[in-house]
Amino acid sequence: MKRKNRKKSAVKLLLFLLLLTTFYLLHSNSVFAAPSWWPLVPCGTSANPTPCTRCDLFRLADNVILFILEGIVPPVAAVLFIAAGLMIVLAGANQKFYAMGTTIFKNTFWGLVIILASWMIVNTFIQSFGPDKAKGSWFRFTCKDEVITPGGPPPSALCSNPSALAAQYGVPSSPTNAPELNQLISCVNSQLNNFIDQSQVYTYETDNSNVLCNYTRGNPVCGACAHLINSCHYGGAGGTTGAQAVDFNAVGISEQELFNRLSAVRSECNFGFIKFETDHTHISTTTCAGDAGDGSSGGGSSGGGSGATMVISNVALTNITPNSATITWTTNIPSTSQAEYVSATYGLATTPVNNSLVSNHSLTINNLQQGHTYNVRAVSTANNYTARSSQYPLTTTSQCINVAGNGPIRVVFIAGNNLHDAEDNICSENWTASDMNSFWVSTINQYQEALTRFPPFSSSKFSLLRSDTINSNACSSSNVSVYIGRCLGGNDAFMSWSNFARKRVTITRDKLVTTLVHELAHAFAGLTDEYWYDLPYPKPIIKPQPNNCNLGSCPGGLISCFNGCNNQGPETGWKRDAENDIMRDNHIPYNQFGPVDKQIIQRFIP
Known part of the structure; x- marks a missing residue:
């Protein structure tokens, strides 16, 4: 009977332990939350490369203690309780096995009681008699270690005395801008005020966390600084009049666009250095040497610096x-x-x-x-x-050059290749890019006389333009395009040709200015050649001025205004304007228009 009761008691004890363990696992933050003591080593590792301080030594000891109390004791105690319970349940008639189970259980139980009681006693004592600042948080580890800057800080009295600190580093006793920086900022604002965020124009340090850096030229002896040592924001390495750099931020446009616009006024506003810093543009004065921006040292661009030897x-x-x-x-x-x-x-x-x-x-x-x-x-x-x-x-040079004249009628000369507009192939040679620098220019210069030698083609009515793009009109607008082939055309009558509808003239480069004017008369006034065709010339027939011919010498019913009433041929009765009219013979240097042709052209070109 005693053995049976003992077995029932063991089963009850085992169930109690299982329930206790389950309750602990469900309600313990240490199981489900990331433990505060992990990793044990709090610094100097690949996971946390932060340099170790003296505080980290005590933090390591605290982590080890917490690891034992929270990470080892609970699971070990649970395992021992379960093992002891199993030994008691499974002991049967083996008294020794049963006694071992009860011993393990008792020792584990009292061990936990001692650990928890120790913490409770200490906590009760501190809560009752300890200082107020320790109550409620005595078991939390806190430590603050001051970082010593390499090179050594100045006496602590200087960090609390900015004037003395400024005197030591040779800078103004209160943060200010150098006069040349104020001039630079004023110049930029006069040009780009609408694109600069005036609330984010930064020169010297204004943040309370590192304002003392203005007095130390960026040396972090009184705390970390936002810019490099001897940055132009702090006056550079030797400036004594204040900040010599400014950071501009964009408004309404991108930071890259602001940088481009600032670069465009670099010369006008006398920048010494300009650098795009992704989220702003950094600019310094010409008096600040060795500026590399305010991002990082080394590898930066510089407008000049001490120790530089390259010229x-x-x-x-x-x-x-x-x-x-x-x-x-x-x-x-x-x-x-x-x-x-x-x-x-x-x-x-x-x-x-x-x-x-x-x-x-x-x-x-x-x-x-x-x-x-x-x-x-x-x-x-x-x-x-x-x-x-x-x-x-x-x-850069223009691809459309005004050669002569300033009139509204624009005649554009174009270097033409593969010209096949005439009845014969006008030219088999091609202009090249190397021709455009001088040869093409000299070719066009010979045609400038067309504006002065042939009234009414005057400089007040015509503009003579040169397109320096081969086979293309680079000028924005034109009344007639003159394509000039590179060949020497000889005396072939079809080497000069014009197209009325397209206002296009095609000639070779050796043709006389007279030939050009002849072709322009075709293009502008619709005049045709005064040869032996079946209609009176010139065309179109314009109501003539009062006759200056002897009507008796002309066939009856015809317009008899041709100068001299010269017959075009035997018994034809057709008259030409004049024997040497440019519309009949364009091979005579500087040949002129006859009086009727001239009248017609004046009607078209008032």
Whole structure:
């Protein structure tokens, strides 16, 4: 009977332990929450590379204690309780096995009582007799360790005395901007005020957490600083008049667009350095040396700095075309090559960096706009130092050049290739890009006399333009296009030809100015050649002025206003304007229009 009761008691005890363990697991934060003591080592590991301090040594000891109390004791106690219960239940007639189970149970129980009672006794004592600041939180580990800056801080009295700190570092006794920085900011605002967030224009430090950095040139002796040591925000390495750098933030446009617009006024507002910092644009004055922006040290661009040995010289701009130019320069040490070019319209752009280290540099700047002005500077980098030259103005040539005249009627000369508009193939030669620089220009210059030698083709009525794009009219508008073939046409009558409907003239480059004017008369006034055709010429027939001919010498019923009433042929009765009229013979140098042709042209060109 006793054995049976003992077995029932053991079963009840085992059920109680299982329920107790389950209750602990369900309500313990240490099971389901991330433990505060893990990882045991709180610093200097790959997971947490923060450098260790003296506090971390005590934090390690605290973690070990918590690990034992919260991480080891509960599960070990639970295992021992369960093991003891099983031994008691399964002991049967084995008294020794039963006694061992009860011993394990008792020892585990009293061990937990001692641990918990110790904590309860200490907590009761502190809550009753301890200082107020310890009550409720005495078991929480706190420690504050001061970080000592390498190089050593100044006496603590200086960090509480900004004037003395400023005197030690040679800066103004209160944060201020250098006069040249105020001038720079004023200039920028006069140009770009609507695109700059005036609430986010930053020069010297204003944050209370690092305002003392203004007095230490960024040396973190009184706390961490927002910018590099000797940053131009702190006056640079030797400035004595205040901040020499400003950070601008955009409003209404992107930060990149603001940077481009600021770059366009760099020369006008006298920037010493400008750098795009992704979320703002950093600019310093020309008096602050060695600026590399306010992001990171090393590898930054610089407008000049102490200790720099590289010098850019002999900058030249050559081979200027409508869309490209060549920039050359020399450096006293081998370095990379790059060019910056900026305009008020298109902002800042750069060529790709040529990483070949050379002393004689040459780059071609492509994709320029014709007839546009840029400011160009050479950029070279060596030994982590970047030098920039002064800015040089570059104006690209235009592909549409006004050669002569300023009148509203625009005649455009075009270098024509593969011209087949005439009855014969007008030209088998082709213009090339190399012809455009001089040969094409000299060819057009010979036709300028058309505006002065042949009334009414006067400079007040006509503009003579030159398109420097082969086979294309680069001018925005024109009344007639004159395509000139590269060939020498000889005396072939069909080498000169015009199209009334399209207002197009086609000639070869050796034709006389007289020939050009003859063709323009076709294109503008609709005049035709005064030869032996079946209709009276010139056409169209315009009501003539009072007759100046002898009607008796002309066939009856015909318009008899032709000068001299010269017969076109035997018994034809058709008359030409004059024997040497340019519309009859355009091979005579500077031949003129007859009086009727001239009247007709004046009707079309008032």
